[in-house]
Structure formats: C-alpha cells, structure tokens
C-alpha cells in the first residue's frame with residue numbers, strides 16, 4: 001500500500017464543493033454516472049476502431065447497488081475503460097486543467113456566487129465527498145493486467161494498493177455519511193437517476209431487495225432483484241414531440257454542468273444526403289471561461305451515437321463558443337483523427353448548417369426586445385466577434401447588432417436607424433469611445449445634433465476593433481464621425497467661403513503645432529466647440545492606438561490626428577485678428593489640448609497645459 005497527498009488545488013476544490021454545493025448534494029450521482037458513461041464511450045470507441053481491443057467482450061453497463069443499515073454504502077460500477085495506477089493518481093489526485101486551476105484561484109469566498117460558478121465548470125468525481133466518510137475506487141483498465149484500489153476520506157490524501165479484479169471497468173464504493181444516508185434507498189436512487197441520467201445511452205441497473213409481505217404486513221421473503229431504471233436512448237435521437245421543456249432542461253444540465261436551465265435550445269434532425277442530429281443549447285449566463293484562450297469547447301461530437309470527442313474547438317466557429325450541445329452524424333468514420341476532422345467536408349457542411357440554425361434562433365430571440373436584451377448582455381460581444389470572423393454570416397449578424405444612439409434611449413439596430421433616417425442622408429454615422437457620458441457630450445456630435453442626424457454610440461472596447469470591417473449596411477456606407485471625410489455631408493456653401501478666408505490662419509496654426517498633427521482643417525462638424533481631433537481616412541483612431549498600446553503593440557508607428565477648427569467660433573475669429581500676438585501659440589496649443597482631453601487621451605505634458613491655461617486666464621482677468 002502507498003500513501004499519497006492531494007495536490008493543493010484538489011484540497012481547495014474539495015473544501016469548496018463540500019461547502020458551497022451542499023444544497024445540491026444529490027448531483028454526485030449524476031457526476032459519477034456521467035463518468036461511467038464517458039468510460040463506456042471510450043471503451044466502445046476502442047473496440048470499434050482498434051484491433052487490439054476488437055476481441056474484447058464489451059458488455060456496456062452501469063450498475064448501482066446499495067446496503068442500508070448501520071453502515072450504509074452505495075456502489076456504482078461500470079464496464080468502461082477503467083483506470084490504471086497512473087490514471088488513478090492523475091485523475092483522482094490532481095487537477096490537470098490549467099483553466100480549472102486559474103478558476104479556483106479567482107473564487108471570491110462568496111458561497112452563493114461560487115456555487116454557481118463551480119457548478120459551471122464541473123465538480124466531477126470529488127462531489128461524492130459531500131456525502132461520504134470514505135470512498136473506494138477499484139479499477140482495471142482495458143489492456144492491463146493489474147487492478148488497483150484507491151481509498152480516501154477526502155481530507156488530505158489517498159492510499160493506493162494492488163487488488164484482484166477480473167473484469168475491465170471501475171467500481172466505486174461510497175461509505176455514506178450522515179448526510180448521505182438517504183441515498184441507500186431504492187426510491188431515492190431511482191428518482192435521481194430518472195431526473196438526471198435518463199438519457200445516458202447505456203443501461204443503468206439498480207439492484208435492490210424485492211420484499212414480499214404476508215397478510216399481516218410482515219416480511220415474508222426477500223429476493224435480490226436487478227432492474228434497468230433509465231430509458232437508455234440517446235436523448236437527442238428521441239422525437240421532439242416526445243420531449244418536454246423539463247426534459248431539455250435536465251439534459252442540458254447533465255451535459256453542461258450548469259445548474260440553471262438553459263436560455264434556449266435548437267434541436268434538429270437532418271435527413272437526405274447528409275444525416276445528422278444536432279442539439280444546441282444557449283446557456284443563461286455566459287460560460288466563465290469565454291474570454292480565456294484555453295476555454296473548454298461545449299459541443300460533443302458523436303458518430304452514430306458513439307462518442308468521439310468533446311475537445312474539438314472547430315465543431316462550431318469560435319464566436320459560438322458559448323453554445324453547448326451535441327452533433328451526431330451518421331456519415332463520419334468512427335476513427336476520425338483531429339486532422340481529418342478539421343478537413344472533413346461532411347463536418348464542415350454540418351458546421352455551416354449548424355451555424356445557420358443557431359443564427360436563425362438568435363434572430364427569433366431578437367424579435368422579442370426584452371428577451372434579446374437579456375441575450376445581448378451575455379453574448380453581444382460574441383455577435384460582434386462573429387461579424388469580424390464569420391464572413392459567410394456577416395450580413396445576418398449585422399442585423400443582430402445593437403447600439404446606443406443619440407436619438408433614443410435603449411438599443412438600436414442598423415435597421416431602426418435606416419428606417420428613420422432622412423431620404424437625403426447617404427450614410428450611417430457612429431462614434432466609438434470609452435464611456436457613454438463622454439460620447440454623448442463629444443464635440444464631434446455637435447453639427448449632427450444640430451442637423452438632426454442620428455449617430456450610433458459605441459462604448460464597448462471591441463467596437464473599435466470590429467467597426468473597421470463593418471463598412472456597409474445594405475446600400476449605406478457606415479462612417480465613423482471622427483473620420484475626416486465623415487463630415488462631408490454636413491458641408492454647406494457658407495462653409496466653403498469661410499474656408500478661403502481662414503487659410504492663412506490654418507497655415508499659422510499648423511506651423512505652431514508642428515508634427516503633433518497630421519493636418520489642420522476647417523471643420524463642418526462643430527457648432528459650440530472651437531476644435532476637435534479626427535483621424536485621417538485610413539488611419540487608426542486615437543482610441544484604437546490606445547488599445548494597441550495596452551495590448552503591447554507599442555511598436556506601431558504613431559499616427560497623428562487631424563485638428564479641425566470651428567471657423568464660426570469666437571475664439572477662432574479672435575485668433576484670426578491676433579496672428580501676430582505673443583499669445584497666439586498658447587491659445588493654439590490650448591485648442592489642440594482641449595480636443596485631446598475630450599477624446600479621452602492623456603496629455604503628455606499636463607504641466608505645460610496648466611501653465612498655458614493660467615497665462616491666458618491671467619490675461620483675461
């Protein structure tokens with residue numbers, strides 16, 4: 001016998017599970033059955049694809065047995081792939097996935113929140129310690145000769161020893177504690193299995209004592225009996241008309257580890273040239289690892305109900321990585337490698353059809369504003385990623401975007417915008433920035449507001465990245481109002497005149513500012529402010545440059561903005577007449593610096609700015 005201690009993270013996880021999942025303790029059975037089912041899937045796959053295992057007598061089963069009385073136990077055994085010594089050490093003594101480790105370190109200690117999160121990423125095997133004093137795992141791996149026993153009280157570590165076991169598979173015996181006593185009961189087990197594991201594709205048998213009573217109600221005879229207690233048909237292959245909402249909810253929970261009901265689902269069956277079934281779920285809250293590079297994909301691939309993989313990120317495009325579910329195809333070979341999967345034409349067809357179905361679903365959700373708002377809060381960013389990545393569906397995804405607007409509270413779609421724009425308007429205008437309040441007060445909007453032209457406001461960081469690829473909606477060009485050309489439509493004849501007049505002034509401002517700006521121009525877009533900064537047609541904007549800097553892409557050549565001045569503003573008219581004055585440079589710089597501040601850019605030399613400001617103030621007092 002050898003003694004081992006748990007990896008620190010395991011102890012942490014155990015502690016957490018026991019304390020935060022207490023009110024859901026019955027899920028331990030779902031977790032263990034699901035592990036058994038995975039183990040059966042793996043062995044089934046081997047016997048079908050690997051010559052070494054073809055002769056193996058595969059009789060897939062999950063058996064449940066219990067004993068009540070003073071020392072109650074519950075035993076779950078399966079004829080799955082089993083674990084050898086290394087597997088036991090690696091799987092039941094450490095936490096391998098780095099995502100899970102990171103996740104653990106982020107937990108807050110807020111039990112309610114933690115229990116939701118912990119449910120999301122899967123508690124697995126360790127959940128049985130909620131109801132156990134001690135757990136024994138005896139396992140023989142397919143292909144090995146020696147079986148091992150793993151024993152632990154779920155506190156600091158475990159023991160391992162060699163044992164005899166003839167048949168391949170795993171047997172887990174739980175020594176039930178006070179909290180777990182109730183699970184040494186036929187009806188209790190039956191009910192939990194029906195609730196969580198009815199769809200498991202293998203038979204789950206329960207052994208119990210069949211008791212006969214005599215006329216006086218006394219026990220007459222007791223015979224052990226075994227009964228299959230689940231339906232054992234692949235859930236997704238069942239007819240839609242047989243399935244109720246609650247069935248979908250339970251199935252979703254069993255494949256996702258999420259404890260809440262799904263937000264929505266899409267179940268479809270394709271027949272004809274390609275035969276496949278898909279069942280996709282949209283979780284109510286976005287999975288916790290959505291923005292991690294090592295996120296766990298949520299879709300499992302089956303071939304004719306045989307499990308193939310749950311670790312393939314290419315089954316759906318990355319922007320749909322929040323979707324959970326199943327793809328089951330009849331037309332793929334069983335022994336598909338990852339490389340084959342990624343190039344497989346059947347799979348890519350299934351993939352593109354699946355995306356279409358999901359997009360359709362999202363569109364139908366979008367027809368209900370309230371429901372869509374809930375969806376968008378969780379997955380709006382994913383739609384934006386889709387606009388950026390998914391060329392095939394871009395047009396449809398554009399319809400699904402929502403923005404803030406200068407015209408209306410709440411969210412607005414491109415279609416809403418187009419529906420109410422004036423006939424002479426040729427483009428759709430938008431402004432991206434850090435926060436809504438600053439955006440609403442931006443000088444760049446002055447003329448648009450005055451002329452009653454709606455501008456979409458975007459305050460999500462990702463907008464700055466995706467909007468450059470969104471150049472058109474239907475026949476309308478989409479223009480950032482902080483681009484030099486966006487104000488062309490605002491031009492009027494008066495403006496042209498003033499431009500002529502003001503030429504020498506512009507030249508002088510340009511000289512004063514030197515290479516701080518790319519150019520100085522007369523603005524059509526300003527009404528109340530004296531100046532603003534815009535980006536040249538194809539240059540990244542100031543905010544974009546800030547994002548690039550934050551992402552460590554500092555090496556990018558710095559791009560200078562264009563300074564626009566308002567020819568009708570008092571300060572500018574005054575400047576015209578004081579071109580020779582000493583204060584000219586100070587005022588010019590102040591015009592430039594105030595525009596920077598309004599863009600949300602940090603001044604490089606605030607002290608100089610303050611000096612200039614005070615100089616001008618002193619003079620005016």
Ligand code: ADP
Pocket residue numbers: 031035036039078080081082083091092122123124125126170
């Ligand atoms: P998860 O199932 O999320 O990977 P678990 O803690 O439930 O996490 O299980 C860890 C690993 O232990 C599984 O991935 C599997 O490799 C192994 N395992 C658990 N139960 C069994 C079993 N009944 N048969 C074979 N392997 C198992």
